Amino acid sequence: EDQVTQSPEALRLQEGESSSLNCSYTVSGLRGLFWYRQDPGKGPEFLFTLYSAGEEKEKERLKATLTKKESFLHITAPKPEDSATYLCAVQTGGYQKVTFGTGTKLQVIP
Amino acid sequence: EAGVTQFPSHSVIEKGQTVTLRCDPISGHDNLYWYRRVMGKEIKFLLHFVKESKQDESGMPNNRFLAERTGGTYSTLKVQPAELEDSGVYFCASSQLAGGINEQFFGPGTRLTVL
Numbered sequence: 622e623d624q625v626t627q628s629p630e631a632l633r634l635q636e637g638e639s640s641s642l643n644c645s646y647t648v649s650g651l652r653g654l655f656w657y658r659q660d661p662g663k664g665p666e667f668l669f670t671l672y673s674a675g676e677e678k679e680k681e682r683l684k685a686t687l688t689k690k691e692s693f694l695h696i697t698a699p700k701p702e703d704s705a706t707y708l709c710a711v712q713t714g715g716y717q718k719v720t721f722g723t724g725t726k727l728q729v730i731p
Numbered sequence: 732e733a734g735v736t737q738f739p740s741h742s743v744i745e746k747g748q749t750v751t752l753r754c755d756p757i758s759g760h761d762n763l764y765w766y767r768r769v770m771g772k773e774i775k776f777l778l779h780f781v782k783e784s785k786q787d788e789s790g791m792p793n794n795r796f797l798a799e800r801t802g803g804t805y806s807t808l809k810v811q812p813a814e815l816e817d818s819g820v821y822f823c824a825s826s827q828l829a830g831g832i833n834e835q836f837f838g839p840g841t842r843l844t845v846l
Contacts (some may be wrong), residue, residue, distance in 0.1 A: 655835075665837045667837075678732075716779075717787065
């Protein structure tokens with residue numbers, strides 16, 4: 622069974638303090654790894670798709686990277702508006718369904 | 732362009748009652764998915780429609796759950812009879828492509844509370 626583990630569960634940063642979130646996965650036949658952002662009371666908002674080891678994607682202060690066993694979401698000089706829960710998810714095999722991790726709750730303090 | 736919409740946003744029912752959740756996907760998206768998050772757990776897949784056909788219903792917990800997608804447009808998820816463990820947030824998502832890897836766009840969810 623596919624497993625996705627995210628760490629840490631919660632992270633508190635000062636504004637401007639860069640850090641990384643980790644997503645490790647144990648799956649058979651990874652086809653894609655997704656990062657989502659979720660704000661309270663809302664659905665997950667798509668950020669990135671990564672397809673193969675070595676790939677990197679960037680969006681504003683966020684950069685996602687992928688290896689054969691894990692993915693990192695790097696947050697550079699975060700701002701309070703980056704506060705949210707960040708979810709990692711994988712798509713495997715011949716299926717369209719996505720398997721999620723439990724998320725990392727990020728709080729950025731001014 | 733309108734996103735995925737879900738109705739209602741909240742529902743509180745008694746154990747044994749019936750509840751029907753509705754999802755309207757993004758226009759033109761053939762793929763529609765239902766997911767559920769119970770308290771403290773990760774979001775889990777329930778089922779996947781391609782147009783009006785069920786492509787994968789491996790995540791449906793039991794036969795108290797019935798999903799339909801009329802004419803390949805909106806979808807409903809009925810829980811009958813509801814049990815306490817059905818409480819959680821039910822998300823709907825949609826995606827455009829028929830196959831391959833494609834991003835799923837999520838609705839805001841329906842929070843279901845069974846008392």
